[in-house]
Amino acid sequence: MRKLLLGVSLTLFAVAAQAEELEYVGEFRLPTGIKIDGVEIGGLSALEYDPASGTFLALSDDLAQYGPARFYEIALDLSAKGIRGVDIRRRVDLKDLEGEAYAPRSLDPEGLRLASGATLFWSHERDEAGVPFVGEMTRDGRATRRFELPEYYAPTSDGAVGTRTNLGFEALTVRDGVVVAGMENAMKQDGPEASLSEGSPARVLTFATETGAPMAEYVYVTERVPARPSPATGFHTNGLVELLARAEGGFYALERAFSAGQGNTVRIFITRFEGATNVLGTPSLLEVDYQPMPKELLFTLQAGGIADTIDNLEGMTFGPEIDGARTLVLVSDNNFNPNGQFTQFLLFKIIE
Secondary structure: OOEEOOOOOHHHHOOOOOOOEEEEEEEEEEEOOOEEOOEEOOOEEEEEEEOOOOEEEEEEOOOOOOOOOEEEEEEEEEEOOEEEEEEEEEEEEOEOOOOOEOOOOOOOEEEEEEOOOOEEEEEEOOOOOOOOEEEEEEOOOEEEEEOOOOHHHOOOOOOOOOOOOOOOEEEEEEEOOEEEEEEOOOOOOOOOOOOOOOOOEEEEEEEEOOOOOEEEEEEEEOOOOOOOOOOOOOOEEEEEEEEEEOOOOOEEEEEEEEEOOOEEEEEEEEEOOOOOOOOOOOOOHHHOEEOOOOEEEEEEEEEOOOEOOOOOEEEEEEEEEEOOEEEEEEEEOOOOOOOOOEEEEEEEEEEO
16 A cells, blocks of 8 residues: 555645746747758757856757767757747767767666766666666766666566656756756556556655765655546656756756647646655655655646647756846657657746
């Protein structure tokens, strides 16, 4: 029996009322199928702003199938009127710890954050053995170390323990020298995937950057899938796809839901560790009592709202200031799907 202490409503553990609002500024789209030097641009699952250069880093979740595993250095032409253009400056191909190119389907890149001017923290959902990855690499894409994971992240031979396919470390951020990596949904031993009736308990693991060792672990419970698929047997999901550390404390949490025939619903929450139980070392969440990370809804994005279509948004970063206001920039993963999907950049002002 799961002993999740959620109480009767989300408001029981609500964080203090947020001091900011998001104001939509504009969007820019890249159609699926664009190639540079013969390699298709797409699958952008993480976005990080580098204030030193004024450019953004965008990580592709290509499983080294459409081209080499890679991230891009890009420039966005941002103004108070929206996003006027995207300039792909450079493609950086990823190399493993031995300095070799990744073999097809040997990784699933999802998270990317600046560590310092010379290095990056990054994550992927699972390797060939089904084990998720968090580590560090150079700005030129060479992996330099792999962080230590608790053993219960690795799949067992009977399939009862470990990361679910495509639901591993999707969210990544850094706060005060601590790397924070969030699973998209529950691991197999921790509870169900998100459904129409309930959310999913996703672990959020923190690492000491000096040693790469785990420091603490918390549980973020996603919302349930908000829309019934059409047909009723169609695919549907909801998950934690990004975390972003706030200067005021806590994090922005990006949840992306999809239901066949209905499209995407994307929500931004404010969440924090304070008040949540440290579950590090707990093999199964089903056997313990714990308090999840408190959360409060900040913004909802749906088709027909701020944009005609909301695609598969997965990356989120702070951008440069515009007219004295901080900005938030989101990017979508087009799944390399030419049938209706595209790479979408969205720009917001943070109104405080």
